[in-house]
Amino acid sequence: MLVGSIQEITRHPVKSFTGEQVKKTKVMDYGLYGDRSHAFKDKDGKFITITQVPDMVRYQASFSGAETLNAYPELKVKAPNGKVLNWGGAAFQEEMDLLLDREAEAVVYPPAHIPFGAIEEEHILLVSDASIGELTKLWGSEMDGRRFRHNLVLSLVNKTPFLEETWFGKRIIIGNGVELEIKRHCERCMIITVDPSDSHKDPSLLKTVVKQRNNHFGVYASVLRTGEIRLGDQVFLTD
Template sequence: MLVGHVQEITRHPVKSFTGEQVQKTKVMGYGLYGDRSHAFKDKNGKFLTITQVPEMVRYQAVFSGEEALDHYPEIQVKTPSGNVLTWGDTVFQEEMDQLLKQEASFVEYSQAHIPLGAIEEESILLVSDASIAKLTELWGKEVDGRRFRHNLVLSLMNKKPFLEEKWFGKRLQIGDHVELEIKRHCERCMIITVDPTDSKRDPSLLKTVVKERKNHFGVYASVIRTGEISLGDQVFLKD
């Protein structure tokens, strides 16, 4: 059954940096191509994220070349001051030392070794346009989708908010090849309180999600069949 189409595709080459919206991308077994393939860990081997360093969200990472299976394109990082740095070079490392303010290791996972569920729970996080609109209404402020770090926004034919939460255990086909299985709710944390523009916190958004949505917004999906997806691809709900 046709339920809608792909409205936005977002991947995050660097964990906890703002990601990039793309016209098309490969869907790998672990999720969108290169999603969370690069990260930072502290001296204890724990990921450093927006939770510990809210200012990370003000850095935007993009792949600067074509997707390849044997290597990643170069990652360009736009800093809050507008400079564009390259992942791994000396200037970038110096900037990160100032940002993180602690001993940290730079982590790059190969295509074969990106942790399954690099976004903590499952491979892909999606939400519908109707759900974003409803949360804007509930919160009383415009919702910046970057707060939620989703991979896909689906524009649904039925504009019923949170309809995607009725699909647990069911499969979506995107375009001709890609197939996902909808698994569970995404339980939210303080990360959504951080404004991607200036890294300032507004606890009222999380309070709204807790009160109105039992702390749920968006759904996790695992990859059943890989392939390529593009903006505008039709989305089908399978029996």
């Protein structure tokens, strides 16, 4: 059954940095190509995220070049002041030392396999256009979708808000055969309170999600069949 199409594809090359919207990408067995492939860990081996350093969200990471399984394309990071830095370069390291303000290790997972744990919950996070629209109404303020750090936005044929939450245990097929299993709710945390544009915190959004949605927004999916997806690809629901 046709349920919609791909409206937006977003990957986050650096965990907790703002991601990049792309027109097409590979879906790997771990999720979107290069998603959360680069990250920082503290001295105890735990990921450093927006939770500890809200200003991480003000840095935007993007790949520049073709996707290959041997090596990632060049990774560029745009700082809040507009300066573009190369991952691993001296200027980048100096910027990160100031940003993180703690002992930190940069880690990079290979393109062919990112271990479960970098994304932490599941392979892919998706939401629908109808759900974003409804939550915007419930919150009563203009919504920046980047707060939710989703990978896919589906444009639904049936514009019923939160329709994707009725698909648990079912599969969706995208484009030329990419197959995902819809697993469960995404339970939200303080990260959605952080405005990606200036890192200002507004707890009212999380309070709204807790009160109106039982702290659920978006659904997790696991990859069953890999391939390539593009904007506009049709999405079919199957048992």
